[in-house]
Amino acid sequence: MRRRQLMGGLAMASAGVSLHRPGLGAQVQPPRLPPRLKAGDEVGIVSPAGATFEPDRLDLVVDAVSALGFVPRVAPHALARYGYLAGTDAERAADLNAMFANPAIRALLPVRGDWGSARILPYLDYATIRANPKVLIGFSDISALLLGIHAQTGLVTFHGPHGITPWRGDQVELLRRVLMAGEALTYRNPLLGADQDRLMRDQGRILTLTAGQATGSLIGGNLSVISGIVGSPYLPDTTGAILFLEDVGEPPYRVDRMLTQLKLAGVLDGLAGFVFGQCTACGPGAGYGSLTLADILRDHIQPLGIPAYAGAWIGHVEPLWTLPIGLPVRIDASAGTIEMRSPAVL
Incomplete structure (x- = not known):
C-alpha cells in the first residue's frame, strides 16, 4: 500500500x-x-x-x-x-x-x-x-x-x-465465534482447495524464523500504515507485545525499507514475539539479485532472538481472521499458531 x-x-x-x-x-x-x-x-x-x-x-x-x-x-x-x-x-x-x-x-x-x-x-x-x-x-x-x-x-x-x-462462510464463522459467542480461538492456516486432498501443503505454508513460544498483547496490522504512524501517540507501545504485520503490492525493497524504519524507531525493541502474515503480490519480479521477502525477514527479525514465524493467514486474503488488537495471545512459531488467552468481548 x-x-x-x-x-x-x-x-x-x-x-x-x-x-x-x-x-x-x-x-x-x-x-x-x-x-x-x-x-x-x-x-x-x-x-x-x-x-x-x-x-x-x-x-x-x-x-x-x-x-x-x-x-x-x-x-x-x-x-x-x-x-x-x-x-x-x-x-x-x-x-x-x-x-x-x-x-x-x-x-x-x-x-x-x-x-x-x-x-x-x-x-x-x-x-x-x-x-x-x-x-x-x-x-x-x-x-x-x-x-x-x-x-x-x-x-x-x-x-x-x-x-x-x-x-465467505468460514470468515463469518470466525467473526461470530469471537464477537458473538465470546470464544477464545486458536488460529492456524486453513487448508485450501487442492491442498485438502494432497500429501503436502502448497498454499499457506509457514516459515519458522526462530522457534519457540511467546505470550504478549497482540499489536499489528498493515506494515505501510504502521510505518506511517511511527513516532505518533497513535502507535501503541510494543514492549512485550506480539507484533504482526501484513501488506499487499509492495516490492521487497519497500518492505525492507519499512521494516528498517520500524527497527530504527525502536518498534522492534523489546518484542515478545513476531508474526508476519501474507504479503500479496510482494515478489521480487524480474529484478536480478533482489532480496526475497524471506531474506528480509531473516535480516531484521532473526537477530531479535524471539519466537517468530512468517506466512500466517493474515492480510489481503480469504478467509479473513477476526484478531483482537490489544488482547494477550500466545504464539507457537514452530506450529504456526496464534492462541487467544481469553475472550475478547464481555
Missing part, C-alpha cells in the same frame, strides 16, 4: 495532542473489552478512509450486515467524497464520534480501506470512545484506527473484515 502521508507535528499540536518520542508509541492503556454482539444489534456503517464511488457498494455492505443478523445504520457521510477520500477529515471523524456516542450502536463497520484513516486520528473524541466501548473491526488502512483507538483508550479492536470484503 503506497502511502506516504504522515501526520505532521503541527497538525497534532493544533489539535491538542501531545507528541511522544519516536518509536516509543503511546503509553500503555489497560485493555477495555467491548460488549459482545447479539442478533438484532445495530451496526454503524462508516467510511473513515477511501471514498465509495459506486452507491451499490454501500448497498452490498448493508445487505451483508442484515444477513449477519444485525440492523444496519448508515453514517451521514458514508457516500461523501472529497477527492479520493470519503469526505473531509472533519466529516469522517464526526461520523465515527457520533457512532461511538450513540448508545444504540453496538459496533462500527467501515465500508472499505484504501487511504485516509490516519488523517482523522487527531479529531476523534477519545474520551467518548473510552466511555462507550464498542466493537470496531477492519483491516488494511483501517489499521490506523484500530491501533490509534487502542493506544488512546485501551479499547480492544479487531483486525478483520470490513464491509466490502467477500463474506
Whole structure:
C-alpha cells in the first residue's frame, strides 16, 4: 500500500495532542473489552478512509450486515467524497464520534480501506470512545484506527473484515465465534482447495524464523500504515507485545525499507514475539539479485532472538481472521499458531 502521508507535528499540536518520542508509541492503556454482539444489534456503517464511488457498494455492505443478523445504520457521510477520500477529515471523524456516542450502536463497520484513516486520528473524541466501548473491526488502512483507538483508550479492536470484503462462510464463522459467542480461538492456516486432498501443503505454508513460544498483547496490522504512524501517540507501545504485520503490492525493497524504519524507531525493541502474515503480490519480479521477502525477514527479525514465524493467514486474503488488537495471545512459531488467552468481548 503506497502511502506516504504522515501526520505532521503541527497538525497534532493544533489539535491538542501531545507528541511522544519516536518509536516509543503511546503509553500503555489497560485493555477495555467491548460488549459482545447479539442478533438484532445495530451496526454503524462508516467510511473513515477511501471514498465509495459506486452507491451499490454501500448497498452490498448493508445487505451483508442484515444477513449477519444485525440492523444496519448508515453514517451521514458514508457516500461523501472529497477527492479520493470519503469526505473531509472533519466529516469522517464526526461520523465515527457520533457512532461511538450513540448508545444504540453496538459496533462500527467501515465500508472499505484504501487511504485516509490516519488523517482523522487527531479529531476523534477519545474520551467518548473510552466511555462507550464498542466493537470496531477492519483491516488494511483501517489499521490506523484500530491501533490509534487502542493506544488512546485501551479499547480492544479487531483486525478483520470490513464491509466490502467477500463474506465467505468460514470468515463469518470466525467473526461470530469471537464477537458473538465470546470464544477464545486458536488460529492456524486453513487448508485450501487442492491442498485438502494432497500429501503436502502448497498454499499457506509457514516459515519458522526462530522457534519457540511467546505470550504478549497482540499489536499489528498493515506494515505501510504502521510505518506511517511511527513516532505518533497513535502507535501503541510494543514492549512485550506480539507484533504482526501484513501488506499487499509492495516490492521487497519497500518492505525492507519499512521494516528498517520500524527497527530504527525502536518498534522492534523489546518484542515478545513476531508474526508476519501474507504479503500479496510482494515478489521480487524480474529484478536480478533482489532480496526475497524471506531474506528480509531473516535480516531484521532473526537477530531479535524471539519466537517468530512468517506466512500466517493474515492480510489481503480469504478467509479473513477476526484478531483482537490489544488482547494477550500466545504464539507457537514452530506450529504456526496464534492462541487467544481469553475472550475478547464481555
